[in-house]
Amino acid sequence: MKTTLERLKPFLYEAVQHLSSVSLVKLDIRPTRKEFSGHITLVLFPLLKIFKKPLEHIGREIGSYVKEHAPMVRSFHLVKGFLNFECTDDYYFRLLQDLCEDDFFFQKSSLKGTLMIEYSSPNTNKPLHLGHIRNHLLGHSIAELFKSMGRKVIKTQIINDRGIHICKSMLAWKKFSGGETPESSNLKGDHLVGKYYVAFEKAYRKEIADLCAQGYKRVRAEEKAPMMQEVHKLLRLWERGDAETIALWRRMNSWVYQGFEQTYQRLGIDFDDTQYESNTYLLGKRIIEEGLKKKVFFHKEDGSVWVDLTAEGFDEKLLLRKDGTSVYITQDLGTAVERFEKYPIEALIYTVGEEQEYHFQVLFLILKRMGYPWADRLFHLSYGMVELPSGKMKSREGTVVDADDLMIQMHQVAKSFTQDLGKLKDSAPEEKESLYETIGLGALKYHILKVDPKKRILFDPKASVDFKGNTGPYIQYTYARIRSLESKACGNAYENLSVCLLGEYEKSLLKILEQYPDSINFSAKNLNPSLVVNYVYELAKSFNDFYQNVNILKAHDPSKAAFCLKLALTCGKVLKIAMKFLGINMPDNM
């Protein structure tokens, strides 16, 4: 479907060309700002040089020409250097019908090919927290946006299930747990393992303090502490494939996966594919061989492998230690190559925090140097930290907002808010609980996704997440109102649909509605769901304004009533679909 802007554009170009005999101009055409009346605006200032006439003359000439030639234009008026066009009621009537066609909602992307999106790369030594939630919501939302545009998307996560930090939880469990399991402790698996990660840190810190008291220097004490010695021993056992260690590792990880799965489900996110670092961490070595052959990498005297990126303004970067073991970036080289070999993917998006920007710049650059044709189709969707009023969240110090706790809390707050309003007397208890969940999570997700990904979020648990104003529940409430209208309207409400006299509220709603596809496109292209949030809010606000001022079901003119009802239902449809991209469900009643 073409927007009004696209439909009017040729007439404006034609007018300028006809009136000035200059064809190579770029016209500034845009939807009219809502505080002015009109649908489409042409900015006249840039035309001063071409026409060499006063603005009023230019505006009047172009306006008259367009009014004469473009059938959808009813009138034009000039405000300073801005030429605003109004459309006919007949045009709006057809516009609403166009907006109800399916192809309006399922537009095709010009880009073809499968997209892989990586998000959520958790460690298996502790439960998920608010920082992960931002990552999950961003990645999932971007994936849904691209899917809606007809692209095939593979959602993937890589689980960091090995290494020294995993051994810490294992060691502490062996020493302190007395065989505790999720069943015996009635603790979610990831929380149980996290408990022992904290227990390790506590015991380790005490050992360091004791050693320092005996006169050891801090750095020395950190190495010499028995807990640390034992953890390294455990890691060596793991790497050697010691049966008992591997069995414990499997067992504890399986607890964590069950816990993660519950959190993912409640949050409403999923994956098409899951990779485990224990399977992929050796993959990079083959790439290193290739790079050495191609002379992209080089050996140092001690046998370690490096790449020299000083030409691009980076340093020399280590890729393989002298003992032949991989570092972080080696693994990432390997997984990237493997993904493109294993799947027919066109591009790859990594949803990872801003603290790894440098890492991804280097990673992409190395892959480009290696000559992979897809290397310039790798993107880092970088996002800012979630901070608390007390500062950064730190797992080790226990200053994190736990994902599960937060969702429980959101549910509770939604419950008490809803009960205070007391509108739900007739609903069944299960329906009520489900509604509290929808509202609580809606508020949380909206709150997180509202912020531009590249900006930091300051999250104040005490101030909690709002339910009024620019919030998830506001959008949900708007939708529930529309559903209520629908159920109260009689079934034959559409029968009277015909051209009728329209007011400003209807027109501004249509103006916003028709921008929906562009808004979704733009949001996806920029990997920025907050743009969808902005759009949804604009639409909901405009709808509520309309709802407040126009009596939809009781309009005197039956054709007007039919038009307004259809308009309302279209708003509802757009709101529901757009919110789905944010992972937010809409209640029929609240």
Next chain:
RNA sequence: GGUCACGUAGCUCAGUCGGAUAGAGCAAUUGUCUUCUAAGCAGUUGGUCGCAGGUUCGAAUCCUGCCGUGAUCACCA
């Protein structure tokens, strides 16, 4: 120190290719429910768009410098 990002109302944030009087929400406050759901709507209060230059018909937006905040510059991940 180098590189990158950010700095807009008391607070949290919009403001995309430079365009009209810089917008929302929260908080404070005033109206508004016998009328389609008041989680709404309307109003009041609140701004040196970090600072200083530059580009231009026009700058919150682009350029330069400075100040502030954060991230990063590991044989950690």
